[in-house]
Amino acid sequence: FYLTPPQVNSILKANEYSFKVPEFDGKNVSSILGFDSNQLPANAPIEDRRSAATCLQTRGMLLGVFDGHAGCACAQAVSERLFYYIAVSLLPHETLLEIENAVESGRALLPILQWHKHPNDYFSKEASKLYFNSLRTYWQELIDLNSGETTDVREALINAFKRLDNDISLEAQVGDPNSFLNYLVLRVAFSGSTACVAHVDGVDLHVANTGDSRAMLGVQEEDGSWSAVNLSYDHNAQNEHEVERVKMEHPKSEEKSLVKQDRLLGLLMPFRAFGDVKFKWSIELQKRVVESGPDQLNDNEYTKFIPPNYYTPPYLTAEPEVIHHKLRPQDKFLVLATDGLWETMHRQDVARIVGEYLTGVHHQQPIAVGGYKVTLGQMHGLLTERRARISSVFEDQNAATHLIRHAVGNNEFGTVDHERLSKMLSLPEELARMYRDDITIIVVQFNSHVIGAYQNEE
């Protein structure tokens, strides 16, 4: 069984999406040129989610990847809801009032976000009313709080993450008279999701991360080479600070049982996550909710199972770590990806592959004869070789697809091996998860001219 190159391409490209920031009057004044995103499932159905949207009432763009576990319900909910929470957190008092008044009097709402979605990225219609009510409660509280201070992006991101996780938890505790919704909110709460979200406004780039997805900045050095700068810390057992933090939050007596086999309580890989109420709620609360919940929940061994050594919940938080970075002209792109990518590729390789893809190899290092002795034949050979390299690059129109191709198909020499690619993609569903994880990637390309202009202004 062997996939032909077109078959491979159709699999790789099935979920690809590109967005170019529209030019106004021939010019794009955004610091973002556009982004490419793509997903390759290993689970069936895929448990990763992605989101991208432009804030309409404030400036900036939001992009995020979400890696779900124990099902996709939580990742789905977070991918739909988190950006609204962030956008609302960023809104000035007057705009919040305006929106509330509009809802109150039944007028049309100001649009808050413009989504950039692949047709496969869906929103659940059934829960929208429920989600909206929770969100409205949130902004009503923000109105009542009216601190009068200008909104700090870092704080807004942290508040939004925490608030959404809180709402997920509350909705599951309260339940819903509609049985479908009731089951849904429980599934959301009992499954989990990481989140890695970037907010880009001019030269201000904030990355808020919860869990083990990762944000990485691609930087072009003066000599044209590429390097990677991490803009997030993985929240897992490999991160000493994270292990330290978890230990600090619980009594010394639990020290040994907190992290086992590189997992939280021996069970969970990410040390921070949305949902996962099994690691947040008290045992009593869990039992009460499961018992009063629908039969499906009661029949599920996973939900009924209480983690071992569960003494002092919560063990898990959705609070993100936020990193702020001022963009420079040499910062060419940002990669947000779930751990499926980072398991297979080193970030330095990611920076090089995407960098060379985006610039086209030839732009990176133009040939100049200068004072060298070059013959026509030598030059011809050199150019032919460069063209061959470029043509393999342009097989993909999407940087994320290109990266996935490398992640799945790279051989020991770091070049894409079609045979390997074909094998990896034709694995039967039940085997796929053993060889690779879901991969979700967003590559954001920056506009160096605009960024340079910002710099000059400052």
Next chain:
Amino acid sequence: AAGMFLRLLSDIQWRAAHPKWRRMTGSQRSTSTTAEPHPLSLPAQAQVVICGGGIMGTSVAYHLSKMGFKDIVLLEQGRLAAGTTRFCAGIVSTARPVSIELKMAHYSNKLYQQLEQETGVQTGYMKTGSISLAQTQDRLISLKRIASSLNVMGIPCEIISPKKVSQLHPLINIHDLVGAMYVPEDALVSSANVSLALATAASRNGVQIHERTSVSHVTIQKGRVTGVETDRGRIQCEYFVNCAGQWAYELGHSGEEPVHIPVHACEHFYLLTHPLQEPLSNSLPTIVDPDGRIYIRNWQGGILSGGFEKNPKPLFTEGRNQLEIQNLQEDWDHFGPLLSALLRRMPGLEALQIMQLVNCPESFTPDMRCIMGESPTARGYFVLAGMNSAGISYGGGAGKYLAEWIVNGYPSENVWPLDLKRFGTLQSSRTFLRHRVMEVMPLMYDLKVPRWDFQTGRQLRTSPLYDRLDAQGARWMEKHGFERVKYFVPPGSDLLDLDHSKTFYKPDWFDIVGAEVKCCKEAVCVIDMSSFTKFEISSTGDQALENLQYLFSNDLDVPVGHVVHTGMLNEKGGYENDCSIARLSKRSFFMISPTDQQVHCWAWLKNRLPDDSNLVLEDVTWKYTALNLIGPRAVDVLSELSYAPMTAEHFPSLFCKEMSVGYANGIRVMSITHTGEPGFVLYIPIEYALHVYNEVMNMGQKYGIRNAGYYALRSLRIEKFFAFWGQDLDAFTTPMECGREFQVKLDKGMEFLGQDVLLEQKQNGVYKRFTMFILEDHDTDMDLWPWWGEPIFRNGRYVGKTTSSAYSYTLERHVCLGFVHHFDEQTGEELVVTTDFINQGEYEIDIAGQRFQAKAKLYPFSSLFAQRRRKDDVELSGYQRE
């Protein structure tokens, strides 16, 4: 490196030649713009100010001063010949498909040859010859067509075998060639030095040359140039010549009243190498390999090779930026395909060492032809720019024609194909230009087959019926930005793609157009002719009539409702325009002329009508949709739709009436068809266009109505011997020369433009005659098709060229129209062409070197056309009356 290159190409000796404007020493040759003392202050006024010191500006200055103009100032923002001219490859090539461009190149070659002797400035002139290679049979055909043109002009030229090519040039790989064209008198020059030589001679003749002087804008008052503002002060002048090359567009737009000059720059690359081990001879011919998209010339013992790639890089779209021409980047990856082509053509060069890849921007125009002439909006504002990378080939001839234009009011040749007025403001959009030049640059070396159309910058001006017609299978071509239907592809036979239509032989639409023609002959067809230029001229009193009587040769004092075909002639009796004019009322006229007349005709009338607020000229082109109903059943369709009798007694030929068609009122109906077939043209206010079209098509169904396109119209008018302006008629053709004496009323009791010349011709005869040729031994299926520009031979001697041709579905023969001259066999002097001279000759038409017997006729066939009606009676009787 660019500096070194300059030193290599140009010789410094010229600087001693004329100290009047020499002031820089060799060490100060940087192009910095720091102010330096100017030895000469600018004059306060001059007759002519030329902006641009490249090959064009210096050539204009040279020719103007030679023609006796004394008071000329040439301004150059940097250094003379330091722009594109300096970087130009220096190839003087006469192998040009457009006749007028060929003439310019030929003149340039002769001029440059003697320039060194005339001026003492070394020009590097070397007669090397050139060889154009053909890798395909189609390419060879196109070369043969050019060879035919060159031969009849007396320029030596031959089609040679690949073997002969390798004898002429030892390095060439010939295994993929099918033939080549050798032009032994083509030459190489140092273009910068040619420009400097022209400047030197001009300077001796009194032209003041000022370098480092930038023109900021040109002042125009009441439609006339009054002066030039520079960074060193103002110069009042009568004439301004914009020779600013790539900056011509911007300069045109810098003033309060913009002058639209549609040029756009693209990067152009060529390679310079070190000398070969055994240096190449400087007499080795230049090689043009259009199929490989490259040219190769010998240079300093090595080679210079560049080309016109498929994916050009336009630049300066947003106008001038920080990029100085000198600092443009080499781009080897971009040059890669051309380098491959070079090594394929000359594999022996592999080991040759590279010296430099030069990036030299060239300016291109929307139709691949250069731009010259006077602005339609500002009198005295002349332009010479947009050389499409052939500046050095055209430089001499173009400068001469422009100088003649300024001095005599018009050049000595028909330059309409190059006239600035062929463009309107619509071709001046930066986006349009950027997209179009990206198509034009590769076209330089693309195969040019008959009837090709530009693909970019389309759907700009359209009829309101565009979508309707498109949905019915219309295939489109463009004229003056207006989309016009070529023909309609019937449903289910959509096999016609662009590549198939690209042929020198019988095209794939042959049967489709045949069916449309048949329908025009037997039933009725509709052709959307909305693109035609439409003007209205009206006055409070008799001013309109009086002025038109002076500007037009036919008698316009006809009863209201009559339509008159008439030429708009110049002082020499030549056609500036050919129109149909309807008298709408005592004091208003409606004038129809060809599509590309919109700018030219407007300027011509504006410049000649008195400035009188009681006399109004209005361009109403956009107000009317024109539907041409052609065919014997047109009368039935129209009378059913209007409930008005349309028969000859009620609606005679050449008549115009406003009437209702369907529900729509105020439709101007004229009994003309522009084809010689019976029928009507409906001028419909655009908001009624769709309604009227639908009514006509519905009502027409029972009469077998169908859509038709311009190819059918063309076939019809050519077989009827109808001349079209722009194709057959030009400013050097009089009505007497094309059998249209009946459209001239010498005795209308009023003087009119061109009258003297016509009177003289009537008495003494004409020197050329418009003639119709029926190809006799031409096999439509197998032989090459005529196009236009084919040489005509009479008794084996060249007598003229064809101007248009078409297949006549009625005669089942090809028909060519063209002009026959009578050259004295000994002296070559032009003699009077008599009817006997025409009738007593044996004719042949040369299509790409192959001659076909042709029958000459001075009158159209009449018996063949069974459906002939009223209109033809009038028009044909006109011919016969001669």
